[in-house]
Amino acid sequence: MIIKLAYRNLFRNFRRTALTLSAIAFGIMMLIIFDSLLSGVDTDSYKKIIDLETGHVRIFARGYRDDMDEYPLDRSIKEPQAVIAVLAKDPDIEGVAPRVSFRIMLSDGMGELPAVGYGVDPAKDPSVFTLKNSIDGSFLAGSEEAMLLGDGLMDDFGLKEGDYLTLLTRTKYDTYQALDLKIKGVIRTENPKFDWSSAVIPLGLAQRALDMGAEVTEIDIRLRDPGKLEEVRARLEKQFPHLEISTWLDYIEDVKAIGAAKRQGRLFLFSSLFLIALIGIANTILLSAFERIKEIGMMAALGMKRRQIMALFVTEGAMIGFLGSFIGAMLASAAILLYLAPVGVDFSGLNFKELGDFGYRMTNKMYGEWDPPMVALTFFMGIIISAVTSIYPAWVASRMQPTEALRKN
Amino acid sequence: MPAIKLDKVVKNYKVGKVEVPALRGISFSIEKGEFTAIAGPSGSGKSTLLNLFGCLDKPTSGSVFVQDSNILRLSSDELADVRNRHIGFIFQSFNLIPVLTAFENVEFPLILLKEHSAAQRKDRVMAMLKSVGIDELAGRKPAEMSGGQQQRVAIARALVKNPDYVLADEPTANLDTKTGHEILDLMQKINEAISTTFIFSTHDPKVMEMARRLIKIRDGQIEDDSRQ
Numbered sequence: 150m151i152i153k154l155a156y157r158n159l160f161r162n163f164r165r166t167a168l169t170l171s172a173i174a175f176g177i178m179m180l181i182i183f184d185s186l187l188s189g190v191d192t193d194s195y196k197k198i199i200d201l202e203t204g205h206v207r208i209f210a211r212g213y214r215d216d217m218d219e220y221p222l223d224r225s226i227k228e229p230q231a232v233i234a235v236l237a238k239d240p241d242i243e244g245v246a247p248r249v250s251f252r253i254m255l256s257d258g259m260g261e262l263p264a265v266g267y268g269v270d271p272a273k274d275p276s277v278f279t280l281k282n283s284i285d286g287s288f289l290a291g292s293e294e295a296m297l298l299g300d301g302l303m304d305d306f307g308l309k310e311g312d313y314l315t316l317l318t319r320t321k322y323d324t325y326q327a328l329d330l331k332i333k334g335v336i337r338t339e340n341p342k343f344d345w346s347s348a349v350i351p352l353g354l355a356q357r358a359l360d361m362g363a364e365v366t367e368i369d370i371r372l373r374d375p376g377k378l379e380e381v382r383a384r385l386e387k388q389f390p391h392l393e394i395s396t397w398l399d400y401i402e403d404v405k406a407i408g409a410a411k412r413q414g415r416l417f418l419f420s421s422l423f424l425i426a427l428i429g430i431a432n433t434i435l436l437s438a439f440e441r442i443k444e445i446g447m448m449a450a451l452g453m454k455r456r457q458i459m460a461l462f463v464t465e466g467a468m469i470g471f472l473g474s475f476i477g478a479m480l481a482s483a484a485i486l487l488y489l490a491p492v493g494v495d496f497s498g499l500n501f502k503e504l505g506d507f508g509y510r511m512t513n514k515m516y517g518e519w520d521p522p523m524v525a526l527t528f529f530m531g532i533i534i535s536a537v538t539s540i541y542p543a544w545v546a547s548r549m550q551p552t553e554a555l556r557k558n
Numbered sequence: 559m560p561a562i563k564l565d566k567v568v569k570n571y572k573v574g575k576v577e578v579p580a581l582r583g584i585s586f587s588i589e590k591g592e593f594t595a596i597a598g599p600s601g602s603g604k605s606t607l608l609n610l611f612g613c614l615d616k617p618t619s620g621s622v623f624v625q626d627s628n629i630l631r632l633s634s635d636e637l638a639d640v641r642n643r644h645i646g647f648i649f650q651s652f653n654l655i656p657v658l659t660a661f662e663n664v665e666f667p668l669i670l671l672k673e674h675s676a677a678q679r680k681d682r683v684m685a686m687l688k689s690v691g692i693d694e695l696a697g698r699k700p701a702e703m704s705g706g707q708q709q710r711v712a713i714a715r716a717l718v719k720n721p722d723y724v725l726a727d728e729p730t731a732n733l734d735t736k737t738g739h740e741i742l743d744l745m746q747k748i749n750e751a752i753s754t755t756f757i758f759s760t761h762d763p764k765v766m767e768m769a770r771r772l773i774k775i776r777d778g779q780i781e782d783d784s785r786q
Contacts, residue, residue: 157658246703454638
């Protein structure tokens with residue numbers, strides 16, 4: 150009876166109920182969409198890290214990772230070909246790419262900008278990384294004297310494809326080296342680490358320019374089944390005890406740090422939702438109680454107990470929460486599945502580059518990710534928060550004196 | 559055993575810092591099966607008396623016995639139980655629940671009682687609606703019925719749980735004269751047929767004429783108590 154009464158009471162003042170429902174639905178929808186975009190950025194960032202920066206598994210010389218921000222060329226892998234030959238026989242490994250990473254300064258004769266240089270093997274690199282697919286112009290070939298430059302740097306220098314730029318660096322033995330290279334292609338990966346601060350040259354050219362012989366700073370590996378990450382790492386550690394084996398998970402601390410901030414953001418949003426519910430539902434239930442003061446008195450006169458009157462109003466609040474949360478969850482799911490996931494939101498107007506590197510591997514677009522457990526959690530939180538915020542006005546209603554009903558006659 | 563017994567009942571209301579007396583030491587009892595009108599001008603204490611009869615309020619001093627229980631000693635939940643089991647209410651402005659049909663309004667106190675199956679409730683409610691002559695309107699909501707029809711629903715709701723007594727606060731005040739008389743006739747017939755105790759307040763001299771016992775109160779005291 151309480152559920153039937155509560156349900157019918159919802160439609161007594163349809164406009165007010167609709168207004169509260171809309172507020173709850175909007176809050177729930179925004180919460181789900183916000184979380185969806187952040188989850189989407191997480192997933193997108195992880196994918197870009199794997200596809201462009203780390204592969205699934207990375208091999209370095211021992212000690213390299215301790216100072217990897219310094220790009221220590223003297224801590225390189227001495228005989229990469231022997232390692233690569235072993236890796237090539239591993240059935241779990243899909244691709245192997247040797248790379249040399251090094252610190253550079255780029256100069257157009259007028260100004261200089263610091264950047265990171267990558268020497269990549271044009272033949273092997275695409276078996277691990279997707280860099281080749283993100284180039285405007287042509288990818289590198291052999292050991293040609295050419296470079297690929299991030300589009301952010303292209304903008305900074307005001308260059309176009311085919312122009313020349315000087316790459317300044319230091320060799321393994323700390324002597325100066327300068328290369329005057331033609332820009333063969335522009336890197337547009339949507340990964341700011343690459344697009345804003347990298348120059349890519351052929352591995353052979355890098356080894357020659359850096360006096361490294363056949364050495365490389367890293368060997369990156371793509372697995373056939375990413376689920377075998379730890380299994381492969383353990384195996385490689387046994388096979389190459391003199392080398393240091395790591396996985397992509399060791400390189401996502403910055404993204405994880407944002408994840409922690411995201412959890413706080415979610416808490417803030419839940420608090421905002423609570424506030425919306427508190428103001429909207431508490432107001433609706435309280436107004437409804439005052440409008441129905443005679444009815445409450447009459448129901449008390451008929452023998453309805455205080456807790457039953459309270460239950461009636463809390464049920465009304467929970468029903469508003471249920472309907473609002475349901476509508477919000479449906480609208481958010483539709484927005485994510487039909488637009489945010491396949492099309493994405495374009496933030497190019499915001500110019501993330503001005504914000505600097507903040508961890509996420511995103512430049513212009515955010516894609517939503519539909520996360521059913523999160524949608525369900527938000528939906529149930531909407532109902533619970535609505536019910537909880539109804540408790541006080543319901544208590545007020547239940548404490549009204551039944552004599553009011555008779556006295557008002 | 560009387561249906562209700564009042565013993566030296568005093569009821570004061572606080573208005574700001576001032577205590578205003580509403581009842582000044584009233585004592586009387588109403589026997590089962592009586593058809594009693596309580597009459598008096600506005601502010602005489604009629605409503606206060608009905609609130610005490612209805613276990614909706616407690617006296618400042620003195621005792622009110624309902625079914626031999628002193629209501630002063632009952633908790634809020636126990637008072638709700640007494641109201642639910644023993645007392646039927648009929649209000650001046652009908653006070654039906656607007657979102658429920660006539661059938662559901664009459665069924666409401668039976669659901670609160672939790673003693674009947676759905677089938678038993680249906681039989682009882684339909685029999686009661688038939689006895690007040692509106693069984694054909696069972697599916698209508700209050701807004702779809704006239705005042706007289708709504709008051710019949712209210713009477714059916716008050717009687718459906720076979721209460722020991724029915725309190726009616728000016729039950730004809732919101733009805734035209736003809737309908738008001740029909741309602742009083744109906745209450746009288748029910749009183750004669752099943753000996754339900756009726757206690758109603760009124761201003762209307764014609765209504766007072768129909769009562770078999772008339773208690774007149776003024777300034778919180780009984781002015782006259784006569785059986786006709």
